[in-house]
Amino acid sequence: MSSPTISLAIREMGEEDLPVVLDIDQLSFPVPWSERTYRAELSDLRASNLHVVEVNEDGKKRIVGYIGYWFIMDEAHISTIAVHPDFRQMGIGEMMLRTAIEETLEKGTLVVTLEVRKSNDAAIRLYQKFGFEVIGTRARYYRDNSEDAHIMALKSIY
Numbered sequence: 001m002s003s004p005t006i007s008l009a010i011r012e013m014g015e016e017d018l019p020v021v022l023d024i025d026q027l028s029f030p031v032p033w034s035e036r037t038y039r040a041e042l043s044d045l046r047a048s049n050l051h052v053v054e055v056n057e058d059g060k061k062r063i064v065g066y067i068g069y070w071f072i073m074d075e076a077h078i079s080t081i082a083v084h085p086d087f088r089q090m091g092i093g094e095m096m097l098r099t100a101i102e103e104t105l106e107k108g109t110l111v112v113t114l115e116v117r118k119s120n121d122a123a124i125r126l127y128q129k130f131g132f133e134v135i136g137t138r139a140r141y142y143r144d145n146s147e148d149a150h151i152m153a154l155k156s157i158y
């Protein structure tokens, strides 16, 4: 029996992807984005970018992660990133972040920023792997538990 052919691809998110994206969001965040928020992001094509990663196993496609980022003048801001729990620690988060950073570079971005919970070790390590550094704090930023956010920035792309 031949082994399955598995490939990964990243592409723009569409409205038809929302049911799966909302499921992954529920599994990934204490305060998930609403469908309304996603629809608003998808309609703001100038500032907002949302991409999904799809696994293709012998022709059967499944969305396993997504990333969002905003362009604000010469800054890019990562607005969201998540990988389905069954597909974590396989390099998918890294692949999405690399793709996002490369795209922002192509558009002339000088700095990439994001917020992350201070307790979110997995995400902080991912960002540090790319050279993001903590540049500040947003006190009690998360409304579910009043946790502080680190503000992180990748400035080495100057």
Ligand SMILES: CC(C)(COP(=O)(O)OP(=O)(O)OC[C@H]1O[C@@H](n2cnc3c(N)ncnc32)[C@H](O)[C@@H]1OP(=O)(O)O)[C@@H](O)C(=O)NCCC(=O)NCCS
Residues within 6 Å of the ligand: 028, 029, 080, 081, 082, 083, 084, 087, 088, 089, 090, 091, 092, 093, 094, 095, 115, 116, 117, 120, 121, 122, 123, 125, 126, 127, 129
């Ligand atoms: C953060 C998240 C997107 C990482 O995605 P992932 O596909 O599992 O990450 P990768 O497999 O690409 O890992 C890349 C790097 O991230 C770090 N990392 C990822 N998961 C980690 C974990 N559980 N513990 C420690 N470091 C971790 C490591 O540095 C890893 O590099 P390494 O494999 O060389 O050690 C994923 O854990 C997730 O969806 N979390 C829930 C949503 C979330 O918190 N998003 C961030 C909001 S700010």
